[in-house]
Amino acid sequence: MNKEEVLRVLAEKMTSGEISREEVLALSGQGATLTEKSRTPHFSLTKMFYVLGGLVVLLGIVFFVWQIWTDLGSGGRIIVTLGLGLVLAAIGSVLLKTKAESKLGEVFHTLAGLLIPGGALVTLNEIPVEIDSLWPVTAVFGVIFLFYLLLNAYHRREILTFFTIANGTAFIYLLVGSMIDNSTYEKFYEDIYAYLTMAVGLSYLLLAHSFRRGWNQHLAGLFNFVGAVGFFAAAFTRVDNSGWWQGLFFILAIGGLALAVYLKSRGILAASVLFLIIHFIYITREYFADSVGWPILLVILGFIFIGLGYLSITLNRKYLQS
Amino acid sequence: MKKHLAVILAFALPILLVIGIALSVYWPSWSLSTEYDFVYATCGSNYQSSYPYNYNCADYLNNYYQVKNGKLTIIDVKPLGPPSPRESAETIKPYVPPATHLFRHDSQKNEGREITLAEAQTLQLNELLTAPDGVSVESSYNRGEVEFFPFFNGGSSHYGYYLTKGNKRQELNLVGEESDRYYYNRDSFKFIGWIIK
Numbered sequence: 001m002n003k004e005e006v007l008r009v010l011a012e013k014m015t016s017g018e019i020s021r022e023e024v025l026a027l028s029g030q031g032a033t034l035t036e037k038s039r040t041p042h043f044s045l046t047k048m049f050y051v052l053g054g055l056v057v058l059l060g061i062v063f064f065v066w067q068i069w070t071d072l073g074s075g076g077r078i079i080v081t082l083g084l085g086l087v088l089a090a091i092g093s094v095l096l097k098t099k100a101e102s103k104l105g106e107v108f109h110t111l112a113g114l115l116i117p118g119g120a121l122v123t124l125n126e127i128p129v130e131i132d133s134l135w136p137v138t139a140v141f142g143v144i145f146l147f148y149l150l151l152n153a154y155h156r157r158e159i160l161t162f163f164t165i166a167n168g169t170a171f172i173y174l175l176v177g178s179m180i181d182n183s184t185y186e187k188f189y190e191d192i193y194a195y196l197t198m199a200v201g202l203s204y205l206l207l208a209h210s211f212r213r214g215w216n217q218h219l220a221g222l223f224n225f226v227g228a229v230g231f232f233a234a235a236f237t238r239v240d241n242s243g244w245w246q247g248l249f250f251i252l253a254i255g256g257l258a259l260a261v262y263l264k265s266r267g268i269l270a271a272s273v274l275f276l277i278i279h280f281i282y283i284t285r286e287y288f289a290d291s292v293g294w295p296i297l298l299v300i301l302g303f304i305f306i307g308l309g310y311l312s313i314t315l316n317r318k319y320l321q322s
Numbered sequence: 323m324k325k326h327l328a329v330i331l332a333f334a335l336p337i338l339l340v341i342g343i344a345l346s347v348y349w350p351s352w353s354l355s356t357e358y359d360f361v362y363a364t365c366g367s368n369y370q371s372s373y374p375y376n377y378n379c380a381d382y383l384n385n386y387y388q389v390k391n392g393k394l395t396i397i398d399v400k401p402l403g404p405p406s407p408r409e410s411a412e413t414i415k416p417y418v419p420p421a422t423h424l425f426r427h428d429s430q431k432n433e434g435r436e437i438t439l440a441e442a443q444t445l446q447l448n449e450l451l452t453a454p455d456g457v458s459v460e461s462s463y464n465r466g467e468v469e470f471f472p473f474f475n476g477g478s479s480h481y482g483y484y485l486t487k488g489n490k491r492q493e494l495n496l497v498g499e500e501s502d503r504y505y506y507n508r509d510s511f512k513f514i515g516w517i518i519k
Contacts (some may be wrong), residue, residue: 172336176343182462183491192343199339206332277506311513 050107057124058111074126087149088112096155107157113163116142117170132179138174145171161216165207169200171226194234199243201231209263225267226257232275238308239282257311261319269320280304350490355427356457359392361442361514362496365388366421382420383512391451393515394442395509416447425497426517428455429485447515459494459513483511 065080072080075258092108099105110252120140124131131137145167152160176196180186204227213221235252238245256272281301289297363386365379385399399419424442425434452458461483483494496511 095477128452172340175340179344179347180339185343185347195342196336196339203332203335206328206335210326210328 043124052106054110077126078123081115081122085112085115085119089152109159120144134174134178138178141167141171142172157214158216159217161219194237197230197234221267224265225271228268228271232271261315266320269312269315273308278306341512351492354485354487354490354492356453356455358516359429360427360451360516362425363512363514364423365510366423373503379510387512388514389447392446394447446518449515453516457485460484460486494500
């Protein structure tokens with residue numbers, strides 16, 4: 001295959017959306033140096049209209065369905081929620097294939113992704129079967145997760161990756177909920193959900209890491225931030241009345257700062273600093289409030305905030321923007 | 323493989339945790355077993371027809387079936403008393419003792435079969451709730467409602483019966499449980515005794 005043929009095939013693949021511009025850049029080495037700042041999608045009037053239009057359509061659907069909900073029978077309710085969601089997804093898939101560069105397919109898939117989970121629950125609610133456990137709901141989200149997994153494997157689009165992960169996360173939580181519901185482990189549900197959230201948070205960070213240079217790179221920042229917030233929030237629930245966790249949380253938060261520098265992630269940096277501040281407030285209140293009094297405590301906390309703010313700005317300037 | 327290591331780990335982490343939770347939840351019930359079968363009784367479907375003389379089912383079963391010297395005996399239960407004068411003539415009916423059923427529960431198979439009173443009376447019984455190997459029969463409240471706003475309001479809560487030993491618990495499949503174990507009829511079950519071989 002000579003140069004012209006290679007370029008022609010590449011142009012065809014880019015037009016059809018099979019290969020993105022970012023993937024070509026990453027292959028040529030330019031993408032490897034991209035920081036999260038340069039990966040942030042730039043403002044575009046077209047995109048803004050897409051977003052506004054999508055929101056207006058969604059609001060219209062919600063209000064219309066709200067108005068006619070009581071007049072609709074079971075079949076009608078299923079059609080205006082799940083049915084409409086599936087139709088929008090089908091249109092989105094056709095547009096992704098035929099008008100890949102227009103981003104219209106993504107808009108339709110966004111609307112579909114917001115309607116399908118609710119529609120599936122409406123369907124489950126309307127069918128004349130008594131729901132007396134979480135298992136049917138879990139199965140529904142498992143099916144939606146598989147649906148998006150297959151759809152994403154075919155189209156390879158960020159919006160579908162987002163809905164795959166969102167529905168997969170809901171499925172995991174519901175699966176655990178179904179298993180511990182009415183079991184002897186129900187009394188430990190807070191502990192179980194906390195450790196599950198830490199695991200899910202770490203999974204998000206790993207996914208974000210794998211997204212850095214591929215076709216999902218715009219999701220990396222979001223999943224870094226959400227993953228870090230989930231992990232730290234869940235870990236912080238373990239801190240109360242546990243000296244071991246109070247010490248460990250400092251190590252985890254400092255580890256988060258180091259990870260933010262290593263991965264050049266502002267999302268992880270913001271989450272780490274935020275939870276370091278929260279932990280400082282907790283520790284200070286827990287151990288020093290009675291001994292030094294509130295006014296002095298506020299002064300100490302103020303200086304801690306200034307110090308952490310300076311640390312985050314320095315890390316950001318020195319390592320993340322380089 | 324190395325290229326996809328992060329994705330593999332991302333999926334493996336929650337999956338491993340879920341497997342761990344599943345094992346810790348289900349393994350105790352799978353591993354719980356007892357070599358002892360037990361006998362239980364339930365009220366028949368007509369047990370409310372003796373109104374206004376009726377006992378509630380649990381009281382009736384407790385009075386009717388008793389284990390003495392390891393053998394099942396039955397004690398004739400008299401009606402609680404005459405109907406109130408204010409009751410209408412329609413409700414004053416002749417006293418009909420509630421129908422009851424006896425079952426032998428096979429603990430290994432977790433299934434029961436109805437037995438006759440004569441058959442039950444041939445068995446050597448231990449009326450303690452705990453079998454000689456430490457396994458007990460306990461009831462527990464099951465929330466049937468699914469809280470998933472705004473869907474699935476309500477549902478049917480019911481009392482379940484379990485074999486238990488320490489933290490291990492295994493739900494019992496009792497005969498007639500669909501009609502007998504909902505909230506208001508939760509006491510339509512009388513544990514009579516473990517069968518001593």
